[in-house]
Amino acid sequence: MATTTKKPTKPTATKSKTTVAFAKKVPAKKDAAKELKDLFEDGLKDIYWAEKALTKALPKMQKNATDTKLKAAIGAHLAETINHVKRLEDCFAALGKKAQAKKCDAMQGLLDEGKSIMEETKPGPVRDAGIIAASQKVEHYEIATYGTLAAFAKVLNQNKCLKELLKTLQEEKNCDELLTSIADTALNTKAMN
DSSP: OOOOOOOOOOOOOOOOHHHHHHHSOOOOOTTOOOSHHHHHHHHHHHHHHHHHHHHHHHHHHHHHOOOHHHHHHHHHHHHHHHHHHHHHHHHHHHTTOOOOOOOOHHHHHHHHHHHHHHHTSOTTHHHHHHHHHHHHHHHHHHHHHHHHHHHHHHHTTOHHHHHHHHHHHHHHHHHHHHHHHHIIIIIHHHHHO
8 A cells, every 4th residue: 555645735825815915004194193193183083983972872772771870871871971062072171172972983883783772682681781781892992992091191281171071080990890880790690590
């Protein structure tokens, strides 16, 4: 019986179309940020839009929640979110700018996902668990955004903005922790049954 040995083949490097597309340099738009202060202002416009959109989305989430602790947490965060909008307006004023919103595609996507979760779940513990999951994604986005903007404000010596951004950052972290505790206090277990 003759045995043949196969010659090992060299692995071939293949690039997916996605990888190639992301490997290209992205040309800057005409109005692209040139300095950190421009990037900071763009970030403020983005989160200003996001917070204003949340003032409309949170009441819908609260109405669709059934857990009393979750309903209360959403209501409390709505009041905070209204203050977040005001603080951002104060930041714009400190910069000598008119408060201006620029659509935040990331927040729009998160809000769309939250709406979809509510549509795809029946009222009760499962929907409540989905609302918490969607809400925490929003909180994590906000925590990342406010943390970054606070770092920019510090470097730019925008102390008034820094103070306001840090207050909001702490409130977003507190909300995230509260949502975790609500989920952990048997809500997720109820959703499993």
